Amino acid sequence: xxxxxxxxxxxxxxxxxxxxxxxxxxxxxxxxxxxxxxxxxxxxxxxxxxxxxxxxxxxxxxxxxxxxxxxxxxxxxxxxxxxxxxxxxxxxxxxxxxxxxxxxxxxxxxxxxx
Amino acid sequence: xxxxxxxxxxxxxxxxxxxxxxxxxxxxxxxxxxxxxxxxxxxxxxxxxxxxxxxxxxxxxxxxxxxxxxxxxxxxxxxxxxxxxxxxxxxxxxxxxxxxxxxxxxxxxxxx
Numbered sequence: 442x443x444x445x446x447x448x449x450x451x452x453x454x455x456x457x458x459x460x461x462x463x464x465x466x467x468x469x470x471x472x473x474x475x476x477x478x479x480x481x482x483x484x485x486x487x488x489x490x491x492x493x494x495x496x497x498x499x500x501x502x503x504x505x506x507x508x509x510x511x512x513x514x515x516x517x518x519x520x521x522x523x524x525x526x527x528x529x530x531x532x533x534x535x536x537x538x539x540x541x542x543x544x545x546x547x548x549x550x551x552x553x554x555x
Numbered sequence: 556x557x558x559x560x561x562x563x564x565x566x567x568x569x570x571x572x573x574x575x576x577x578x579x580x581x582x583x584x585x586x587x588x589x590x591x592x593x594x595x596x597x598x599x600x601x602x603x604x605x606x607x608x609x610x611x612x613x614x615x616x617x618x619x620x621x622x623x624x625x626x627x628x629x630x631x632x633x634x635x636x637x638x639x640x641x642x643x644x645x646x647x648x649x650x651x652x653x654x655x656x657x658x659x660x661x662x663x664x665x666x667x
Contacts, residue, residue: 445598474654484645484657497654532598543589544655546598 443467445547447533453553459521462550464533465514473516474544475501475508476532484532490516523554557582559646561658568636569666576631576661578646587649588629590620593660594642602644605629616640641665 446465454460466473475487488498488508498508505524510516520527530551534544560579568574580586587606591599603614610622620631629646646658 483659486654486656489654534599543601543604546591546600548596548598 443545445533445535445545447531447547447550449550450548451551451553453555454523456524456554457522458554459519460523460527460552460554462518462531462533462552464516464518464535464547466516466533466535467545468514470535470537470545471513472536472544473510474534474536475516475518476534476546478530478532478549479528487518487531520552523552525554528552528554557648557650557656559648559656559658561644561646561661563661564659565662565664567664567666570638571635574631574633574636574640574663576644576646576663578629578631578658579627580629580646580648581627582648582650586622586629588620588622589647589649589655590614590618590629590631591645591647591657592616592642593645599645602631636663636665638665638667 448463471492473490477485477487487501489496490510493510507519530549532546532549534546536544558581562577589604590602592602593599602618603612603620605612605622612620618633620629622629643660643662645660647655
């Protein structure tokens with residue numbers, strides 16, 4: 442059963458620490474998305490990759506956030522330094538660019554910055 | 556700007572009753588529309604999608620949605636709600652390259 446895998450599922454860290462979240466997209470999918478979910482803002486798109494190249498990261502705070510795809514099976518979202526306002530659930534999703542298809546979501550990483 | 560509005564933050568229905576969750580979109584081109592469901596602590600699961608063709612779309616778990624271009628709406632319906640349907644429901648419109656814009660979500664509570 443193909444699915445998007447995110448690690449870790451939960452992360453508690455102290456303010457100022459670096460946080461790295463990982464995502465394994467569904468094999469063969471060539472688009473990857475990072476979303477952040479908070480009570481106040483709902484689901485926000487942070488970054489979007491196609492064929493490992495970043496196409497849109499306008500939703501991401503550039504000073505502390507970075508997103509990469511070292512290879513087709515791994516996407517990372519890094520926060521350095523982390524702040525309490527970064528506490529949220531971060532979702533990765535993957536899909537196919539060709540044709541009109543849906544995005545498949547991982548179970549998310551719940552980040553708490555204290 | 557493209558947007559999705561879900562006017563109801565919370566809805567409570569009795570088990571066995573019918574359900575309709577509202578969704579309105581603002582998008583200049585032909586919209587590709589989705590409904591996702593999120594159970595507590597889980598990711599988003601696709602319920603159904605509309606791309607073209609028949610405006611009444613069938614999805615999983617007995618859900619359906621109707622696309623009405625004249626009203627810019629894509630409301631989700633279910634004839635008889637089960638307690639396991641309690642969750643948060645998100646409507647979304649697809650922009651270029653599979654980028655999704657989500658509504659704020661509607662929390663469904665089911666009372667027995």
